[in-house]
Amino acid sequence: MESPLDVALNGVPHSSLSVLNRALHYGDGLFESLRVVQGQPIALALHLKRLRRGAELLQFSEEAISPLPIELDRFCQGRETGILKVILTRSAEQRGYRIPDKSDNQRVLFWYPDHTLSKEQYDEGVSVCRCRTLLPNQGPIAAVKSLNRLPQVMARSEWRDEAIYEGLMFNERYDVVEGTQSNLFLIVEEKVLTPNVDNYGIAGLMRERVMTQLQQWRVPLSVVTLQESDLLRATSMFLTNSLIGILPVRQYLQQRFSSHCLVQKLQSHFHPHMALPWRA
Amino acid sequence: MESPLDVALNGVPHSSLSVLNRALHYGDGLFESLRVVQGQPIALALHLKRLRRGAELLQFSEEAISPLPIELDRFCQGRETGILKVILTRSAEQRGYRIPDKSDNQRVLFWYPDHTLSKEQYDEGVSVCRCRTLLPNQGPIAAVKSLNRLPQVMARSEWRDEAIYEGLMFNERYDVVEGTQSNLFLIVEEKVLTPNVDNYGIAGLMRERVMTQLQQWRVPLSVVTLQESDLLRATSMFLTNSLIGILPVRQYLQQRFSSHCLVQKLQSHFHPHMALPWRA
Numbered sequence: 001m002e003s004p005l006d007v008a009l010n011g012v013p014h015s016s017l018s019v020l021n022r023a024l025h026y027g028d029g030l031f032e033s034l035r036v037v038q039g040q041p042i043a044l045a046l047h048l049k050r051l052r053r054g055a056e057l058l059q060f061s062e063e064a065i066s067p068l069p070i071e072l073d074r075f076c077q078g079r080e081t082g083i084l085k086v087i088l089t090r091s092a093e094q095r096g097y098r099i100p101d102k103s104d105n106q107r108v109l110f111w112y113p114d115h116t117l118s119k120e121q122y123d124e125g126v127s128v129c130r131c132r133t134l135l136p137n138q139g140p141i142a143a144v145k146s147l148n149r150l151p152q153v154m155a156r157s158e159w160r161d162e163a164i165y166e167g168l169m170f171n172e173r174y175d176v177v178e179g180t181q182s183n184l185f186l187i188v189e190e191k192v193l194t195p196n197v198d199n200y201g202i203a204g205l206m207r208e209r210v211m212t213q214l215q216q217w218r219v220p221l222s223v224v225t226l227q228e229s230d231l232l233r234a235t236s237m238f239l240t241n242s243l244i245g246i247l248p249v250r251q252y253l254q255q256r257f258s259s260h261c262l263v264q265k266l267q268s269h270f271h272p273h274m275a276l277p278w279r280a
Numbered sequence: 281m282e283s284p285l286d287v288a289l290n291g292v293p294h295s296s297l298s299v300l301n302r303a304l305h306y307g308d309g310l311f312e313s314l315r316v317v318q319g320q321p322i323a324l325a326l327h328l329k330r331l332r333r334g335a336e337l338l339q340f341s342e343e344a345i346s347p348l349p350i351e352l353d354r355f356c357q358g359r360e361t362g363i364l365k366v367i368l369t370r371s372a373e374q375r376g377y378r379i380p381d382k383s384d385n386q387r388v389l390f391w392y393p394d395h396t397l398s399k400e401q402y403d404e405g406v407s408v409c410r411c412r413t414l415l416p417n418q419g420p421i422a423a424v425k426s427l428n429r430l431p432q433v434m435a436r437s438e439w440r441d442e443a444i445y446e447g448l449m450f451n452e453r454y455d456v457v458e459g460t461q462s463n464l465f466l467i468v469e470e471k472v473l474t475p476n477v478d479n480y481g482i483a484g485l486m487r488e489r490v491m492t493q494l495q496q497w498r499v500p501l502s503v504v505t506l507q508e509s510d511l512l513r514a515t516s517m518f519l520t521n522s523l524i525g526i527l528p529v530r531q532y533l534q535q536r537f538s539s540h541c542l543v544q545k546l547q548s549h550f551h552p553h554m555a556l557p558w559r560a
Binding site for chain 2: 016019020022023025087089095096099108133134136139147148149152154180
């Protein structure tokens with residue numbers, strides 16, 4: 001199959017990968033998805049920092065990552081606005097789970113067209129469903145953006161209704177953790193709550209940036225264990241990730257949420273730099 | 281990197297794979313490892329049955345699997361004894377977790393040289409360690425041989441001592457579940473016990489064949505929840521999988537296990553057909 005995208009492997013345009021790649025065999029690798037605006041990746045330093053942390057856990061060598069800043073810079077040059085995906089993985093000749101002493105590191109960069117959320121969705125919010133697939137307790141692996149994404153794949157396969165943008169995922173204690181591809185924030189009695197993601201979910205970079213900004217604005221904020229009943233008593237809800245920015249939720253199950261000035265304030269703060277819609 | 285192995289992609293010799301492959305992005309796919317003796321895959325029907333069950337869960341189409349028996353037959357023709365790995369995965373142009381309506385199915389067959397356990401190891405047993413990496417509760421996904429294998433990769437990276445053959449993995453309740461690449465059996469007071477693997481581990485085909493055989497021989501057998509204290513009161517222990525057959529354990533931590541005539545009986549029953557060593 002020909003690739004319709006631009007792809008670079010270790011800095012060189014490429015559309016294929018060795019069959020010895022350990023991502024193919026074990027999902028042994030990491031990824032980051034970045035928003036690129038006029039050739040500039042947004043929050044690149046934060047993404048590289050998280051990738052480095054993951055690489056350490058998965059025992060990639062320093063030289064596996066060090067060429068990445070230059071390769072990314074070259075790959076993004078001259079591009080407009082879109083989505084950059086980085087995959088870090090490795091190949092090895094020997095069979096078996098053991099992380100090889102010597103491996104052939106593979107940095108794969110993908111260029112995708114911009115996603116297609118409308119200004120109306122950013123103003124009015126999107127619909128969200130409940131996923132039955134539970135997030136497994138993955139301990140330290142949960143915190144890194146690994147290529148083991150089957151729980152998300154299974155959760156995303158639970159709905160086909162195009163009117164639903166995202167599904168919320170729970171752990172085995174039925175705590176809500178995150179969306180399949182986004183982090184979750186609630187506003188309950190003028191206080192902002194976001195689920196504790198430890199051992200189950202990704203502490204997203206947009207989540208982190210939002211939390212830092214709320215603290216600067218002195219908005220009451222807590223990272224807490226949340227259950228579905230908490231969702232149903234929220235007045236507002238919004239989703240975050242590095243690609244969508246701040247996206248309000250209009251509806252979860254039968255529950256409707258109102259728009260909140262704080263969501264608009266966050267959009268006004270972050271979206272201009274991300275070339276995303278916001279209500280002026 | 282050139283492949284040192286024989287590899288076929290959808291029946292055609294190949295050493296590379298599309299970068300759009302969803303195994304690379306999400307670990308979205310399945311695998312089977314088979315022992316091949318003089319060109320004949322052992323227990324092929326059981327492997328295909330399990331692959332089919334996994335393919336159903338991951339929503340592969342029937343046509344993704346149906347060419348496999350013929351492709352396998354051609355691939356194995358004229359080969360000696362060795363290891364066959366089958367990977368079933370798919371490519372798709374669109375970004376995102378959602379399982380695509382239309383995808384480019386990819387069956388990848390790998391030929392590896394036979395593994396190198398000695399007759400002495402089959403007679404005297406191997407050493408086994410305890411892994412700190414816990415097996416996550418993956419619900420129904422745990423039962424299929426998916427390409428999400430990071431827990432096993434992390435567990436296998438915990439030891440480098442070549443004298444240790446396998447590591448035992450526990451779940452978050454500290455029940456012992458399986459080895460990184462094998463199932464576990466204990467003999468406690470002349471009764472055979474094997475851990476319940478539901479939601480955490482693979483119910484291996486060799487495990488299933490051993491259980492069936494023990495029942496035919498009217499040997500008392502139970503599938504139970506086991507903790508480390510149970511391991512330490514066992515008189516004998518052995519590991520199974522489709523590649524190693526029946527492999528006795530000589531030592532776990534400071535505990536030593538004696539050989540048991542039942543292990544030799546199982547080896548004598550299964551190993552001749554698998555071209556593996558056994559004590560006559």
